[in-house]
Amino acid sequence: xxxxxxxxxxxxxxxxxRAINDSKDPNYDFxxxxxxxxxVVIQGRSLEEWQLxxxxxLNSPIDLxxxxxxxxxxxxxACEKIYRYQLRLMTTREGALGMGPHTASLEDQVWILFGCxxxxxxxxxxxxxxxxxxxxxDGYMNGEAIDEYKNGLRKKTQVxxx
Numbered sequence: 316x317x318x319x320x321x322x323x324x325x326x327x328x329x330x331x332x333r334a335i336n337d338s339k340d341p342n343y344d345f346x347x348x349x350x351x352x353x354x355v356v357i358q359g360r361s362l363e364e365w366q367l368x369x370x371x372x373l374n375s376p377i378d379l380x381x382x383x384x385x386x387x388x389x390x391x392x393a394c395e396k397i398y399r400y401q402l403r404l405m406t407t408r409e410g411a412l413g414m415g416p417h418t419a420s421l422e423d424q425v426w427i428l429f430g431c432x433x434x435x436x437x438x439x440x441x442x443x444x445x446x447x448x449x450x451x452x453d454g455y456m457n458g459e460a461i462d463e464y465k466n467g468l469r470k471k472t473q474v475x476x477x
Contacts, residue, residue, distance in 0.1 A: 358410040402451075411455065416448030423447055427460040427469075434460075443475040 353363040405415040419436045436447040463469045
């Protein structure tokens, strides 16, 4: 099902459209990010396939020769956060989209720990787990995993973290 965007184009929207249309701005690395991440699979479809559905339903014009203040501000804030927290785009095996530590690898797992305010990435080792770092998982930042646990969709597991 295609995404239903707002009528107006915000900062991320404009940067995405500029990257897709090969409008490279020397001040931003968004084109490079898009090139590296457009094949990431989210719920069975690549990010590029999601983008095609989404942009085909946009009805706001965009001037690809002049970056709007919204896009400029979004790029600055996004780059600052990604740099500060050293995050990268990630997906779970269940298809959830998120941002995780740059040191995360394919064998790592996303865990919801009781008492922890955000999901974390753990690396399974012999009889214990290593904490890789905090992560953001869309749809799991406001207690949704606890609701799934209460409804029997998730189980409680005791692990050792070093």
